[in-house]
Amino acid sequence: DIQMTQSPSSVSASIGDRVTITCRASQGIDSWLAWYQQKAGKAPKLLIYAASSLQGGVPSRFSGSGSGTDFTLTISSLQPEDFATYYCQQANSFPLTFGGGTKVEIK
Amino acid sequence: EVQLLESGGGLVQRGGSLRLSCAASGFTFSSYVMFWVRQAPGKGLEWVSLISGGGGSTYYADSVKGRFTISRDNSKNTLYLQMNSLRAEDTAVYYCAKNHPGVLNTVDYWGQGTLVTVSS
Numbered sequence A: 001d002i003q004m005t006q007s008p009s010s011v012s013a014s015i016g017d018r019v020t021i022t023c024r025a026s027q028g029i030d031s032w033l034a035w036y037q038q039k040a041g042k043a044p045k046l047l048i049y050a051a052s053s054l055q056g057g058v059p060s061r062f063s064g065s066g067s068g069t070d071f072t073l074t075i076s077s078l079q080p081e082d083f084a085t086y087y088c089q090q091a092n093s094f095p096l097t098f099g100g101g102t103k104v105e106i107k
Numbered sequence B: 001e002v003q004l005l006e007s008g009g010g011l012v013q014r015g016g017s018l019r020l021s022c023a024a025s026g027f028t029f030s031s032y033v034m035f036w037v038r039q040a041p042g043k044g045l046e047w048v049s050l051i052s053g054g055g056g057s058t059y060y061a062d063s064v065k066g067r068f069t070i071s072r073d074n075s076k077n078t079l080y081l082q083m084n085s086l087r088a089e090d091t092a093v094y095y096c097a098k099n100h101p102g103v104l105n106t107v108d109y110w111g112q113g114t115l116v117t118v119s120s
Helices: none
Strands: A004-007 A010-013 A019-025 A033-038 A045-049 A062-067 A070-075 A085-090 A102-106 B003-007 B010-013 B018-025 B034-039 B045-051 B058-060 B068-073 B078-083 B092-099 B107-110 B114-119
Touching: A004 A085, A010 A019, A019 A033, A019 A085, A019 A102, A033 A062, A045 A062, A045 B107, A070 A085, A085 B045, B003 B092, B018 B034, B018 B092, B018 B114, B034 B068, B034 B078, B034 B107, B045 B068, B045 B078, B058 B068
Parallel strands: A010 A102, B010 B114
Antiparallel strands: A004 A019, A019 A070, A033 A045, A033 A085, A062 A070, A085 A102, B003 B018, B018 B078, B034 B045, B034 B092, B045 B058, B068 B078, B092 B107, B092 B114
């Protein structure tokens, strides 16, 4: 199974800050990686697919990069509605696996 | 507008069975791979199962293989998850999810989730 390791597990940031979340795969997954945002009590929402493609309707302050084993989700200027938990997921092979999540909290 | 509406969750005793349903609308259901993903209370996301558009191919997480069965009825636009031999560790919110049109094994829409609680 491919293990997905996210870091940090939590981050405290202020409005307007640049936030970077990393995700490392235990083996190469090309660009088969997605990022999701989940707010408390809600279903996840797709932000980024294929490592760097922005899902329709998602603000351009979100961006993704990476390939192989190392990936990054960047929020260029944190907004109040961005406080949530973020998950990466590898789409390369079964079983599909998620990272442990990164909680973005208000500083 | 894509809508996924899960039902069938509830409280069940350890060793019991439950069938979840997911009614889909707003897209051509038979054309899409569908998933079940779960989330234990206070925990992260765990992929459970996947089924191809025609229903001929299915995949399962090792944690549920042999106990859970995914199926679909394309005439009713409905996805199912039959859960047998339930364990305490199966307690979770179960999400029905639709595959992205452009990339496999990636969810673009999620249902609101249905809670399954397995009592010991």
